Amino acid sequence: xxxxxxxxxxxxxxxxxxxxxxxxxxxxxxxxxxxxxxxxxxxxxxxxxxxxxxxxxxxxxxxxxxxxxxxxxxxxxxxxxxxxxxxxxxxxxxxxxxxxxxxxxxxxxxxxxxxxxxxxxxxxxxxxxxxxxxxxxxxxxxxxxxxxxxxxxxxxxxxxxxxxxxxxxxxxxxxxxxxxxxxxxxxxxxxxxxxxxxxxxxxxxxxxxxxxxxxxxxxxxxxxxxxxxxxxxxxxxxxxxxxxxxxxxxxxxxxxxxxxxxxxxxxxxxxxxxxxxxxxxxxxxxxxxxxxxxxxxxxxxxxxxxxxxxxxxxxxxxxxxx
Amino acid sequence: xxxxxxxxxxxxxxxxxxxxxxxxxxxxxxxxxxxxxxxxxxxxxxxxxxxxxxxxxxxxxxxxxxxxxxxxxxxxxxxxxxxxxxxxxxxxxxxxxxxxxxxxxxxxxxxxxxxxxxxxxxxxxxxxxxxxxxxxxxxxxxxxxxxxxxxxxxxxxxxxxxxxxxxxxxxxxxxxxxxxxxxxxxxxxxxxxxxxxxxxxxxxxxxxxxxxxxxxxxxxxxxxxxxxxxxxxxxxxxxxxxxxxxxxxxxxxxxxxxxxxxxxxxxxxxxxxxxxxxxxxxxxxxxxxxxxxxxxxxxxxxxxxxxxxxxxxxxxxxxxxx
Numbered sequence: 001x002x003x004x005x006x007x008x009x010x011x012x013x014x015x016x017x018x019x020x021x022x023x024x025x026x027x028x029x030x031x032x033x034x035x036x037x038x039x040x041x042x043x044x045x046x047x048x049x050x051x052x053x054x055x056x057x058x059x060x061x062x063x064x065x066x067x068x069x070x071x072x073x074x075x076x077x078x079x080x081x082x083x084x085x086x087x088x089x090x091x092x093x094x095x096x097x098x099x100x101x102x103x104x105x106x107x108x109x110x111x112x113x114x115x116x117x118x119x120x121x122x123x124x125x126x127x128x129x130x131x132x133x134x135x136x137x138x139x140x141x142x143x144x145x146x147x148x149x150x151x152x153x154x155x156x157x158x159x160x161x162x163x164x165x166x167x168x169x170x171x172x173x174x175x176x177x178x179x180x181x182x183x184x185x186x187x188x189x190x191x192x193x194x195x196x197x198x199x200x201x202x203x204x205x206x207x208x209x210x211x212x213x214x215x216x217x218x219x220x221x222x223x224x225x226x227x228x229x230x231x232x233x234x235x236x237x238x239x240x241x242x243x244x245x246x247x248x249x250x251x252x253x254x255x256x257x258x259x260x261x262x263x264x265x266x267x268x269x270x271x272x273x274x275x276x277x278x279x280x281x282x283x284x285x286x287x288x289x290x291x292x293x294x295x296x297x298x299x300x301x302x303x304x305x306x307x308x309x310x311x312x313x314x315x316x317x318x319x320x321x322x
Numbered sequence: 323x324x325x326x327x328x329x330x331x332x333x334x335x336x337x338x339x340x341x342x343x344x345x346x347x348x349x350x351x352x353x354x355x356x357x358x359x360x361x362x363x364x365x366x367x368x369x370x371x372x373x374x375x376x377x378x379x380x381x382x383x384x385x386x387x388x389x390x391x392x393x394x395x396x397x398x399x400x401x402x403x404x405x406x407x408x409x410x411x412x413x414x415x416x417x418x419x420x421x422x423x424x425x426x427x428x429x430x431x432x433x434x435x436x437x438x439x440x441x442x443x444x445x446x447x448x449x450x451x452x453x454x455x456x457x458x459x460x461x462x463x464x465x466x467x468x469x470x471x472x473x474x475x476x477x478x479x480x481x482x483x484x485x486x487x488x489x490x491x492x493x494x495x496x497x498x499x500x501x502x503x504x505x506x507x508x509x510x511x512x513x514x515x516x517x518x519x520x521x522x523x524x525x526x527x528x529x530x531x532x533x534x535x536x537x538x539x540x541x542x543x544x545x546x547x548x549x550x551x552x553x554x555x556x557x558x559x560x561x562x563x564x565x566x567x568x569x570x571x572x573x574x575x576x577x578x579x580x581x582x583x584x585x586x587x588x589x590x591x592x593x594x595x596x597x598x599x600x601x602x603x604x605x606x607x608x609x610x611x612x613x614x615x616x617x618x619x620x621x622x623x624x625x626x627x628x629x630x631x632x633x634x635x636x637x638x639x640x641x642x643x644x
Contacts, residue, residue: 028366029471032551034401034536035370035464037471040362044350047446048357049461051415053453079356093373093415093459124369127459131375137415137449137459139371142357149351149359214356229354 005105006098006130013128016102017109024122026088026143036124038089038141046085046142046149050076054134062177065104067192069111071267072136075216077119078196078269080142082214084150084205087119087198092126093137100134108136119198147205150273155211155230159274161289162281164204165197166190167219168258171265172247175254184246196269200284204273207281212273218264220303220310223272223289227301230274234303236263236289236310260312263305327427328420328452335450338424339431346444348410348465358446360411360463368407368464368471372398376456384499387426389514391433393589394458397538399441400518400591402464404536406472406527409441409520414448415459422456430458441520469527472595477533477552481596483611484603486526487519488512489541490580493587494569497576506568518591522606526595529603534595540586542625542632545594545611549623552596556625558585558611558632582634585627 005013018031029037038045050072052058058068077087092112096105113123121140173191182188196214204212211230213222220236227234243258251258274291275281295301304310327335340353351359360367372394374380380390399409414434418427435445443462495513504510518536526534533552535544542558549556565580573580596613597603617623626632 029473033471033473033475034404034534035368035407035462035471037405037466038367038369039365040367041365043361043363043365045360045362045367045463046357047360047411047413047461047463049413049415049447049459050449051417051451051457051459053417053451056451056453082356083359085357089369091369091371091461093371093461095373095375095457125371127372129373129375129378131378131455131457133454135373135417135453135457135459137371137373137457137461139369139413139415139459139461140357141367141369144359149355149357151351151355153355212356 003102004098005096005100005102008102010128013105016106020106020109021113021123027122027124031125038124040143042144042146044144046080046083046144047139048076048079049137049139052136063192065107066111069108070115070193072138073112073115074194074196074269076138076140077121077198078214080140081196081198081201082212082271084147084202084212085142085144086202087121087140087142089122089124089141090116091124091139094126094128095131095133095135096128097132097134098130150205150209150212152211152213152226152229155226155232155274155291157232157291157293158277159210159291160277160279160287161223161234161236161272161274161291162285162287163270163272164200164285165270166195166268167270168247168261168265170194170267171261172250175256176250179254184250186246187250190268194267194269197271200271204271207275207279209273209275212271215266215268215270215272217266219272220263223303227295227303228299230301231295231298232291232301233293233295234289235292235307236303236305238306240288242286263310264312325424326420327418327422327424330424332450335427338428342428342431343435343445349444349446353447360446362465364466364468366466368402368405368466369461370398370401371459371461374458385514387429388433391430392437392515394460395434395437396516396518396591398460398462399437399443399520400536402462403518403520403523404534404593406469406524406534407464407466408524409443409462409464411444411446411463412438413446413461416448416450417453417455417457418450419454419456420452472527472531472534474533474535474548474551477548477554477596477613479554479613479615480599481532481613482599482601482609483556483558483594483596483613484607484609485592485594486522486607487592488517488590489592490569490583490587492516492589493583494572497578498572501576506572509572512590516589516591519593522593526593529597529601531595531597534593537588537590537592537594539588541594542585545625549617549625550621552623553617553620554613554623555615555617556611557614557629558625558627560628562610564608585632586634
């Protein structure tokens, strides 16, 4: 286990990584064969893939391998939850430079495994190849348990818009880190290791959510996808968001309006959903807006804040951002 | 659609790529939401992930984007078939440099789509991010249709070993290409675009295959995985392999024993399986060996050729090969 992955070799590394994985009830056949076998009791499987690259999606000097594992699993498992499904398994495609310490790879796997455990899923399989840049391709699978998937396209005029989970914490943490600080710890930790509200996705589906989305690009941007897919306009009320006092303090210290973090910051993997007006939501949901009307033209649905356009970016395009 | 993917942007490229995808019966919800929904009538889903990197797994000067798409889909879909399952869908994680021509990405997608169509699957979703090196992470899903998965670990003493599909063609083509030639076309084509016998996997399961594997590292190497997982020794008979006259000619021209291509060459994605002695196999299967006895020690199962060790490599370790 000492040394680099190049010294260990492909099969040796795969052995090290898979040895760390516990048996999981949803994974009938785990790593080691041509393919894994994962339970899909609903007769449909929900599936999503994300790719994360060192330097673009994570930095080894800002996050431990364990945290990268937790975060990259969380990002994918949250997409499953936001369909109203229960995560069952992930698969990992991993590109590693030959000089990468083996411990980095094994700690990454520990993080993936532990985040899967939080979400009720298992690591079912994967592939490891050598390359210049650490790259993770994670596929998450989930089960709908008989529910219809909650798509982006179902929001109805008159619905309320509600959110659950953390908003703006990761973005505030990223701002802190990018200015060279390591604290306040709560925000830095939130950036390193998001805590998606996995259970809230299936629960929202049960409560009659008409549309739902994982907040990964920023709330306004992601609700923009809902507005466009549903052909509706959405208005958010700034006063209805919770800006914690500590976040306000940091905002003042670094000269950022914390509402920008809350409305435009991604990566917390909160869940946003629309519900019929009058829905009784559990305490951890917060109603923050309404579906105000039909979009003026197809595919033109838009999101406003207090009736005005919101153009204060932290939205994220992997091709234009550097 | 002109220009580079950097000019087009992330969302523009995703639109271009998904616009090329037809509706597929096994994909209930395709790209465009937080996750896809794929049919899994068996209540289990077979899942596998492979990563392919430019320069290591493919070269743009040797293969068109379309061929890279065909081949990388084939590689994953073959793993599904080798479990005895029918492919249902793939997901694509794609890393592209900003200066990549958009047409390269769209032709890649055309290749993925067409290979999926051959296998009866659909492209259900994916992710696109920018990076320095073209990287494809493909996850394939499949359905067992009520059959048990055929694992590597089920080979029994006395079983026959049989193969179906092409063996050595891709390796012969790679040798030709690496010496700077573009012909004979049949082998070069086989290297660029393998033709896995998808239907043979589920059919072998129906015929009672006790163990099965996709031949991707070379027949002897891959049967070595079966021997180890099953705790048995396997002996192959060289005379029982079909070495086409044209392959023998090329071998003579380049100074390579064509049996090395057949026994040690990977990437054709043939299927190898063990069956109880006396099985009646369809014409396209060829019996090439037997399971001779239990392994002398746990995990020590080995493969011999005409009773002798086979150490003439074209086996492939992505970490040690350069």
